Amino acid sequence: MSNYLFLRGNRNKSFFMNIATSLEEKGHTCHLLKFELGELLFKSNVSTLFVPFHVTKDEYPISNEELCRLSIYNITYRRDILGSDVSAKELKTYKRYMYFIDRYIESKDIQVICLFNGYHWIDQVAKYIANKRGIEIVYFEDGLFRPYTVTCDHKGINQESSIPRSPDYYDAIEIDRERMRLYLFQPELEQLKEKNESLFIVAFVKLLSMLGGLFRIHPNYYVHITFWQGLKYFVQKKFFSKRRPDRLELPKEYVFVPFQVSRDTQILYHSPTIKDMRDLLDLVYESVETINIEQNRNIEVLVKEHPEDMSRNNYQDLKKKYKNVQGVTFIKKYGVSKLLNNAAAVITINSTVGVEALARNKKVITLGEAFYNIEGVVDHCSSPDKLTDVLKGTLQKPINKTRIQKFIYYLRFIYQIEGSIQSRNKLTAEKIADRIDTNNQRKEREHEICSRHTC
Template sequence: MISVKASGRAKKLLKERVAFFLQRITRYLLKPDWDNFQPGYADRRIYVGCGKKRLGGYVHCDVRSLPGVEIVCQAWDLDRYVQGAQEVYSRHMLEHLQFAKVEEFLSAAYRSLKMGGSVKVIVPDMDYHINQWQAAVWRSKQLNNNRSNARHACAGFWGWQGEKPDDAPFWDTHKSGFNAASLRYFLGKAGFSKIVTNAQDGHLTATAIKFVGCGRQVVAHQDDARGDHQGRYLWAAREMGKRKRVLDLACGVGYGSAILREHGDVEYILGVDLDHQAIEHAREFFAAEGVEFRCGDIAKITETADAIISFETIEHLVAPKPFLRRSRELLDETDSMLLVSTPNQLSMPFIPERYPFHQRHYTPDEFRSLLAECGFKVLDICSQPDRFDERVENNEEGLFLLAKAVPQPFLPENDLLGVQKEIPCPRMKNKIDAITAYGKAPTAYGKAPYFEVAAQNLQTVSLERIRKDLGASFRLRDVFDVGLKQVDEAISYYMAKYKEDHHYLMATLKILNFRMKAAIKISKFINYLKIRNPDLIILWNGLRLNEQCVSQAAKKLNIPVLYMENGLLPNTTTLDPRGVNYLNSVPREKSFFESIQEQEDRAEFPELVPRAPLEGKKAGNEIELPSQYIFVPFQVEDDSQIVLFSPLVKKMDELVDITVECVEPNQSLALVFKEHPTSPIDYTQLRERYRGNDYVIFANGNSTQSLIDGARAVITINSTVGLEAALLGKPVITLGQAFYSIPGIAHHVENKSELKNILDCDLKSLVDDSLRSKFFHYLHSEYSVQGMWRKPTIEHWKSLEQKIVELYESASSQS
């Protein structure tokens, strides 16, 4: 056996190799930990490739685990560890990397910096060393003198090469080289702006600023733009032909305008973008004769053009229609053209986590309809099949859709899209960023979901719909972070419903199933809301499972929620921070309304809009009614108003039996029932059971308002029919939990005995006209949003916006 004693240098090398290997294990074998790893070092200065050098005030980073090195990683992995840094500094490190790794490192440095952060790199100046090389005297003596031109030039090109034969990798050997122009190119390609270079005594120093935010493609030369981006502008240059004036709207950093100028027949191009930093970058790298860049809003542009280009813009807009309509106004009336693009929803489905800067994607039909609605006739739609390919194909199947359109007359002003007007509301400094989950939300004008129309008309509120596809945001372990209390609150309706309707074991299994569904949905919505981080959530109704899960997720993240529903009064809408129907925030104390001051000029009560008679299987002929009767409207048995807020009556059969039992001794009163128009239950047997009773009448063919008008009183569980009856001054008795069960407005009874007793009293004494006047004035003037979703007006949008801002500011002040 032969023993070989390892040298000290070999031991050191082995130690470094083991450390490097262990680092790789941590990075790859324990990769799931990266999901939870939080980068740090915000507002710090990072010295990358520090080796054994130490600088005060810097966090030191190197590939080797040396004393004083706080971040051990490859230079191109810097952004894994660092986010929001003030400066990234590198001295004579870049030349030791291959050019591909140089690009990776500078891109990682860009991502590591905060907005406005800087990078500073020092490298050998190749121009200086080239001159040294040409002036060198090639002799052995010169090559052994580190200060000679020959030796110094060799070091500048290939490094000092001070490694020993057993060193690996060759750490003192150069793999790349730079002069001012090439270093400026690499920094610009990584996204940096305001690049300044300074060459002195063979050292080239470059400083640059991270000036344009992530989410944009930032390059310093048009050839470095991604293939599909170049392809779109090359396609535009071919399609638009000879043009005098072209607007490039949302031009970004300007490489597209440069492509148009170089490859198209255009006299003048104006690139416009809202981001002043992007415009600064465009002016630095792409300014040329006939190309101007301007920072501003499209609304402030006054010059017209004979062609407008806007690529990959509308998917970033919550409301793209005002943008497209303004584009239409800026086009010349004759021989003008719009060229626009967007991701194809059929080939590139929208997933918020994957496209955090997008609002939505469009199918070809949606894209075509959107342009038509905004005043354009679509001549052709083609597509791009690949992100890195310039090809544009004559089909609608690719990843990106490109449309060529010409102006046509706007749609009539009474059309859905004609609702868009300038609303004289005071603009806030920052818009309220709200998202909505509307599922079965109503349809304005019968053409588009209400919230889509609202998004076009609200000035201070930015609305976006919660996406259905949340699968990418779901991780099984997140479910265990959702508390059982949250889950049970989300499924409270189903727990109450199945405990009433099913055998114990069946109810338990169904509730368990809903608990699992709710836990998964809540965890998905929590992850989604963390990414979107909205100021506010608006839910229609809010009692369905999806809306309840959104509400619970928002509660966990302290995001305010507003609930919308049909208004409590004719031609109004409800917007409430607590909920709808019985859950609303209308005060329940009689003293609150008594404290309201009487006003002589108080507006009259709103006129009650008659309801249309029932149709279909529940409809019947209008019948003549007795002079003295009590009206009892049915409700839908599986509605939340019954399931959650009616402990006494769960079935309409029970409603009939209870009221008949309590009223029958009083032979001077009849009971008139009307079935609910949307109830799926057939009450034929119930009607047959009471056919011989002259005091029990079913009037399904009569209008609800006429039944209220002729009634001596109204008995309801908790229906809004009771509120309408109180509005008309009728005595109202509630059997369930109703928000308007306030003495003087409506009288609540807990059981049959109380109902019998109240029916023996003077029913007119149940009504307090003064209190009723104050109550409905509060509902109409203070609580409700004026107008409703069926046909929203400008006044409705103004009232809605004012209420949203008011409730949002109130919630913000309380949090």
């Protein structure tokens, strides 16, 4: 049996608590560390500690330079988005929390650490400690087939995940075509069709956590968002859910460009050449125009704004730039499946929309680092100046439908765990606990075999 440590969690603060409870029912020991004031609203059945009340002035022995080299979102956001440096005071806070987490891990003999996403500074310092101590990490993230799947990976999320990159791996997979036909876009289990957690509850919890930072009960965990930005986001999200879809007549031939959240970790850490959606559109438009002129075609560009980004980026400057340009259409709300079904190609940096496009047997071009950059699955454009040539080739050649279907089958029915992150469904926790427990048993067997043969 193992000793687990759960740090933070996602917007559903019950998510980790439920998994921990399910693991304890299997005989494991779990510990949960809470960091935000809002988390205190949720009662846990496992050993729990509110960290801000236990942090001392002792600091973990790590230099500021080494700390700043970690993939800490707060630091990256300040540097790349705000154009400023993190203060020595904030780095000192990181070290103090780091010291406490390190001592706690040692005192509880922690063997597995569970993180959500992994780019928050708490996650990154815990990961650093875990690597130093040789402790296993399990990463969680929203599923690739939302909202009915969950990502659970021992290596990381997105580009850093354990998803195989070899085409041969997928060619050897046998798929259940009937299962794929019935359940690719819906859950196999009826219990998972329940409603998600209330947005009001999520907003209230986040408000309490912001107040906790304001009154210095704990550090300000939300450097990337102010109270007013949070309020604007909440109002925008409520109104957007009631907004009618855009009236749109789809062009005869078009490429679909899904915008991504501009300050998302996918852009900050896994898009080495394109950091702004404005640059993405300019690049795609120039490539499409070149092809239209050379081949006497009338390919248009459909751009869909990301709903999570609308409260921060309205792209009015970009819309003004392309206002009188024929062949470029901006879309706020419209069925993504409809946009994908009729697209000649989808051009993305590394969005999960790319996965949905593949699931619908569409041609996909990626411009960033993506776990689905696999030969015969997508066409990866490694340099922006090559996009025109890549797009020409993509539009001409047929897709490798067999390999794509096997890849999608692997993602949906083997790699992903069917469950809902945003609801308090106990079934989700049980399925995740089963997956983690099975992985541990496999590792124990491998270790035992290795010991017998003196590996």
